[in-house]
Amino acid sequence: MLNKKIKSASIVVIGNEILTGRTQDKNINYIAKEFFKNGISLKYVCVIPDDKKTIVNEIKRLKKRFDFIITTGGIGPTHDDITAESISLALKKKYLLHKGAYKELVKYYKKIKSELTDARIKMAYMPQGSKLIKNTVSGAPGFNIENIFVFAGVPSIAEAMTKEFLKIIKVKNKFYSTSVITKLFESKIAHILEKAEGLYNDVSIGSYPIFDGKPRGVEIVISSMSNKPNALKVKKFITTEINKII
Amino acid sequence: MLNKKIKSASIVVIGNEILTGRTQDKNINYIAKEFFKNGISLKYVCVIPDDKKTIVNEIKRLKKRFDFIITTGGIGPTHDDITAESISLALKKKYLLHKGAYKELVKYYKKIKSELTDARIKMAYMPQGSKLIKNTVSGAPGFNIENIFVFAGVPSIAEAMTKEFLKIIKVKNKFYSTSVITKLFESKIAHILEKAEGLYNDVSIGSYPIFDGKPRGVEIVISSMSNKPNALKVKKFITTEINKII
Numbered sequence: 001m002l003n004k005k006i007k008s009a010s011i012v013v014i015g016n017e018i019l020t021g022r023t024q025d026k027n028i029n030y031i032a033k034e035f036f037k038n039g040i041s042l043k044y045v046c047v048i049p050d051d052k053k054t055i056v057n058e059i060k061r062l063k064k065r066f067d068f069i070i071t072t073g074g075i076g077p078t079h080d081d082i083t084a085e086s087i088s089l090a091l092k093k094k095y096l097l098h099k100g101a102y103k104e105l106v107k108y109y110k111k112i113k114s115e116l117t118d119a120r121i122k123m124a125y126m127p128q129g130s131k132l133i134k135n136t137v138s139g140a141p142g143f144n145i146e147n148i149f150v151f152a153g154v155p156s157i158a159e160a161m162t163k164e165f166l167k168i169i170k171v172k173n174k175f176y177s178t179s180v181i182t183k184l185f186e187s188k189i190a191h192i193l194e195k196a197e198g199l200y201n202d203v204s205i206g207s208y209p210i211f212d213g214k215p216r217g218v219e220i221v222i223s224s225m226s227n228k229p230n231a232l233k234v235k236k237f238i239t240t241e242i243n244k245i246i
Numbered sequence: 247m248l249n250k251k252i253k254s255a256s257i258v259v260i261g262n263e264i265l266t267g268r269t270q271d272k273n274i275n276y277i278a279k280e281f282f283k284n285g286i287s288l289k290y291v292c293v294i295p296d297d298k299k300t301i302v303n304e305i306k307r308l309k310k311r312f313d314f315i316i317t318t319g320g321i322g323p324t325h326d327d328i329t330a331e332s333i334s335l336a337l338k339k340k341y342l343l344h345k346g347a348y349k350e351l352v353k354y355y356k357k358i359k360s361e362l363t364d365a366r367i368k369m370a371y372m373p374q375g376s377k378l379i380k381n382t383v384s385g386a387p388g389f390n391i392e393n394i395f396v397f398a399g400v401p402s403i404a405e406a407m408t409k410e411f412l413k414i415i416k417v418k419n420k421f422y423s424t425s426v427i428t429k430l431f432e433s434k435i436a437h438i439l440e441k442a443e444g445l446y447n448d449v450s451i452g453s454y455p456i457f458d459g460k461p462r463g464v465e466i467v468i469s470s471m472s473n474k475p476n477a478l479k480v481k482k483f484i485t486t487e488i489n490k491i492i
Contacts, residue, residue, distance in 0.1 A: 016452050019288045021279030033267030042265045045293035077433040078453045079440040119436035154457050187323040190365035194325040207324045211400050
């Protein structure tokens, strides 16, 4: 189904605050939308606690399975910010002060007239060989090592780092996506969608009930990562078949 | 760290619409909050596509690791609703029409004066031996088989099923959680939090920067699943130490 040129990605959200419900995650949705627009196929997301062993295991497990691994969260100055150290462990890299990152911190805290404490300097420690991901919002940069891209958890910073990531990897695919809205219920059109799904293996179809207490109809989304003409043929097929039963 | 009486849980969100960014998931946060209040420890969340093989693999992998597995999504009437069939496969159970579920559907579609089509009847198919999870919002029930609890993806229905789940499992633990807010930056109090973290192994501490363009301070959350007195001692320790440096 997937064009070989299409890169796959996974997001690892690191943070107890998501698992206790204290914080509603916003980064998954933002990154997912940006990836979709830019033709990167987000295949898997997980949310894990601030726990070194868990982070190490997930990074090891996922890095082999996807082209890109994005992590969010756990790169601040406090005791529960252990993402950089855990990734160093997972990749068997030394966990060291990155000179470029340190310079960024010096510059930022000078600008906001605040002290560069030891805890803040910790934010410049990362796996040996990391490249920085620019933080255009606050001082501490993210980093990239192998196929792993480490973003902050604060949404405004994660968004800025997503933009930087897209600049770095320069993916050129574009998804094509179109939709058909009908007042018919999902159950009435299920047989049409099933047939449509079988037409081309590079086109996928999703059906999303419009629901406000009662079902009000369906939005059918037809998308393709590589073949707009086939997506349009599928759209035409669905529209024609629906018109037959209205 | 965890009291043995505390049950662990994982959520498996099933749906391409989350991975393409079309839909912002709301169920993770709702379920996380309810679990936290009711003393269930949510340890892991994943978001996976509507793909049979992926669902089967994740269910097999996670069911051994946690007391409860919650799934959301993929139990509607259309071709991409494959959760029930995939779980049957994962557990090597027959995928059969559940008579009680069928009755619920007959009742509901009679009430809303709509036809019970074949596609809708599909919603009564589930792994052999499943117990129903009541759907107080629309007709089709969720189901429970072994330690797996299958909810709908529509948020109002997922919320109703979460309430039913809590009735079914009757967990009695209560988390205790309290917080301290300070205008000091995370970096200034990191050493205090590190010490506090070491005091009792049944108390956990999270620090959450208050951020609106610039850091404005920190909320420190102190919580325990089983030991309120220790959590209060840790709170007192943190407050005292912070007052020393203000």
